[in-house]
Amino acid sequence: MKHSALLLWAVLLTQAGPTFAHSGDQVSIDRLTQVIVAHPEQQSLFIKRGAIYSHAGRWQLAESDFQRAYRLGDPREVSFELGLMRFRQGKYPQAQTQFSLYLSIHPGAAEALLFRARAAQAAGAPQMALADFQTYFTLVEQPHPGDVRAAAMLMAQGPDPELAAALALIDRIMANAGLQPQLQRYAITLELQRGEFLAALRRCAQMEASLGGSPEWQVEMAELLLQTHRHDEATAMLEQAQLQLEGLKITPARQALRVKIEQLKYS
Amino acid sequence: MKTARKTGFLAITWVVPASIASALMLAGCTGQDERANLCTGVEQDASRQFLQQVTDTSAIIKWRGNADAACLGTDINTLDQHVLAAGDGSHKEAKLTGLQPDTLYYYSLGAASVGRESQQFRTAPAPGNVPADGNTHIWLLGDSGTATEEFRGRSPHVGEALAVKQGFLSYNAEQGNNEPLDLLLLLGDNAYLQGTDAEWQGAFFDIYPEIISRTALWTTIGNHEMGVAPLDICLLFQAPGCEKGPVVMPLGGVSESSDPASYDSNGDGPDAGGLPYLDIFSLPSKGQAGGVPSGTEQYYSVDHGNVHIVSLDSQLSNRALAQREAMRDWLVDDLSRNTLDWTIVIFHHPPYSKGENHDSNLEQGEIDMRETFAPVFEDYGVDVVYSGHAHSYERSWYLNGHHGMSETFDARQHAELNHAGEPSLGQGEESYSQLSPSSGSDDKAVYTVAGSAGKADEEHPCRKGQLFGCTPEQWLMHPAHRKFDESIPGARRNGLARKGSVVLDITRTTLTSRFVDERGQVLDYFTITR
Numbered sequence: 001m002k003h004s005a006l007l008l009w010a011v012l013l014t015q016a017g018p019t020f021a022h023s024g025d026q027v028s029i030d031r032l033t034q035v036i037v038a039h040p041e042q043q044s045l046f047i048k049r050g051a052i053y054s055h056a057g058r059w060q061l062a063e064s065d066f067q068r069a070y071r072l073g074d075p076r077e078v079s080f081e082l083g084l085m086r087f088r089q090g091k092y093p094q095a096q097t098q099f100s101l102y103l104s105i106h107p108g109a110a111e112a113l114l115f116r117a118r119a120a121q122a123a124g125a126p127q128m129a130l131a132d133f134q135t136y137f138t139l140v141e142q143p144h145p146g147d148v149r150a151a152a153m154l155m156a157q158g159p160d161p162e163l164a165a166a167l168a169l170i171d172r173i174m175a176n177a178g179l180q181p182q183l184q185r186y187a188i189t190l191e192l193q194r195g196e197f198l199a200a201l202r203r204c205a206q207m208e209a210s211l212g213g214s215p216e217w218q219v220e221m222a223e224l225l226l227q228t229h230r231h232d233e234a235t236a237m238l239e240q241a242q243l244q245l246e247g248l249k250i251t252p253a254r255q256a257l258r259v260k261i262e263q264l265k266y267s
Numbered sequence: 268m269k270t271a272r273k274t275g276f277l278a279i280t281w282v283v284p285a286s287i288a289s290a291l292m293l294a295g296c297t298g299q300d301e302r303a304n305l306c307t308g309v310e311q312d313a314s315r316q317f318l319q320q321v322t323d324t325s326a327i328i329k330w331r332g333n334a335d336a337a338c339l340g341t342d343i344n345t346l347d348q349h350v351l352a353a354g355d356g357s358h359k360e361a362k363l364t365g366l367q368p369d370t371l372y373y374y375s376l377g378a379a380s381v382g383r384e385s386q387q388f389r390t391a392p393a394p395g396n397v398p399a400d401g402n403t404h405i406w407l408l409g410d411s412g413t414a415t416e417e418f419r420g421r422s423p424h425v426g427e428a429l430a431v432k433q434g435f436l437s438y439n440a441e442q443g444n445n446e447p448l449d450l451l452l453l454l455g456d457n458a459y460l461q462g463t464d465a466e467w468q469g470a471f472f473d474i475y476p477e478i479i480s481r482t483a484l485w486t487t488i489g490n491h492e493m494g495v496a497p498l499d500i501c502l503l504f505q506a507p508g509c510e511k512g513p514v515v516m517p518l519g520g521v522s523e524s525s526d527p528a529s530y531d532s533n534g535d536g537p538d539a540g541g542l543p544y545l546d547i548f549s550l551p552s553k554g555q556a557g558g559v560p561s562g563t564e565q566y567y568s569v570d571h572g573n574v575h576i577v578s579l580d581s582q583l584s585n586r587a588l589a590q591r592e593a594m595r596d597w598l599v600d601d602l603s604r605n606t607l608d609w610t611i612v613i614f615h616h617p618p619y620s621k622g623e624n625h626d627s628n629l630e631q632g633e634i635d636m637r638e639t640f641a642p643v644f645e646d647y648g649v650d651v652v653y654s655g656h657a658h659s660y661e662r663s664w665y666l667n668g669h670h671g672m673s674e675t676f677d678a679r680q681h682a683e684l685n686h687a688g689e690p691s692l693g694q695g696e697e698s699y700s701q702l703s704p705s706s707g708s709d710d711k712a713v714y715t716v717a718g719s720a721g722k723a724d725e726e727h728p729c730r731k732g733q734l735f736g737c738t739p740e741q742w743l744m745h746p747a748h749r750k751f752d753e754s755i756p757g758a759r760r761n762g763l764a765r766k767g768s769v770v771l772d773i774t775r776t777t778l779t780s781r782f783v784d785e786r787g788q789v790l791d792y793f794t795i796t797r
Contacts (some may be wrong), residue, residue: 053498146590180562
């Protein structure tokens, strides 16, 4: 049990005083069990109760409910929650199998795709993870930048890195959601990794508006210009950054940037 | 100080729909049309109406109701700019563009040509400028959503959020010249216990209607915005019934998911509509309000005159490493870009707290926020950080470099000191300086926990052997927070178990933060100068 859940429970208990503070009496285990007794043929009830046990880490009870649900309808309907349980248990290949079963009857289930991607990644199957991430990104309106970057990093790893594909993913996401420096900066790293210095420079230049032409951005530009042997332009950028810094309040980051500028100017 | 537009706030008649699902939507093109003859409609009430993304040149009026257009103008009797609303299924939005900075606008819903005093807003000053009256007046509400908190048919905190609001209004009338608010900042947990749309209605839209219809609003996600998750209480202690097996219940506020699509309002699986917070609020993922584009509405930043405001996501993005790292990198870019006079950061989980049930030594979310983000705040010139979560008030010294557990705090190393070698209080002659005298750099921040705008924790002595659900010995005794006179009611060594909210006043040269209780009394303040 993580501390946070434990403490959140504690606060709810405190709120409640002698009674128990929660708002879900209608779906508590006791109530659900009563409904199951009245409707023992309903698969969804066993899936639901099993899911609650699974979320709470009560594996055996969850397993029992899922097994019962298996016999009451299409077993594949059980597979998403069973997959989540396997994922939580760290049984990633088994989780993948379950998510695949679920997706075979619900092919557009975004959350199942995301979890199958994560399970595949954890199981050391980056290509499978990537395929699912890619599909997932087409299903959700605005994927989290962290997930997109994680997928791009997967593409760029391994003995045969797919740098172009990683860049294409980032560009596709940003075409919809707008330029995101977290993604663009990783794209610059990838461009440099494949020796495309001018492309890296172009991408950095594209961030000017988003980053407000900050001194940090000027220095990034200067570093890239130096890599392409455009020393005069780099020097101009560094001097511009220095000038900007003189008008800004002093912070530790800006102090470090001043030192970096000096080093670059005389490198 | 601003000249008050009127004394207090006007009340509006609010009509709450019988069913959220019955809210009507008229999807249409959004467009601003200056032909005066279009503003000939009749004012229509809305069950909720509020302002979003108020910048120096634009704003969004958002509401739930039948009106399908808004009219706008600078003269309350002559609203002549007609704006069609767009809808997303549950709300309507009129997007206003081409506005003038620091200018008072009136509006109507339903295209009436005459406005209401209660429906007005002031655009932000141009970036870098201070408002014409020289002061940005901000109200912060943490954990205010208790009006809808219920269990077993009881509502234990009815009226408490309203009392805190009344305390603010009293303070504003008696000590604040009734200065109109420029900004309202929510610190999370503003709709208990699950953050459903209905709870937002009861705990927020119905509690502050006269304020949010005229004040720019920015928000952050709390744990109670994220629905329920199952918890087996027998893993914690021997509760009644545990002898027969697990006692598992879906509880509000305990979700540990990083995925807003997993939002579950009642324990029967993810809701089709996803996280209500993201449906209700229209937040700037593309830098629409001046900050660096974040690519997600879960965290973002805003420029308001000479103030930069960052809202981080300590509830969802903070839980998954890849997402947390992306949020950190975005923050570095955002703060690097920022050149405004003052920087405020808001998020729900406090990095330093000894709240009754939220200890920043123990909760992973608080530890992650402290370890990952506090160093960035210090390196990039953040001035003040506000959180909620713990239902009390704690306010730190002027901190730098304390990223560990509470017992590692050393005032001589981590706090700005006065001439006597004690931590400076931030008041009077000990006001903090943005550029620290000791370092010559803007490398310190004040961290405030203000989660008592809807209830305050009370002491529950522990029975022998009881570990949970009672008051820990270290309650409100985090050494990084300022000390209080313990003879004050509700005071402990380093905090106040008192209901209240925070009022922030920011000029070109000073930032003053006050904790105001439900009677309108200021129980703590500090000032930073520049």
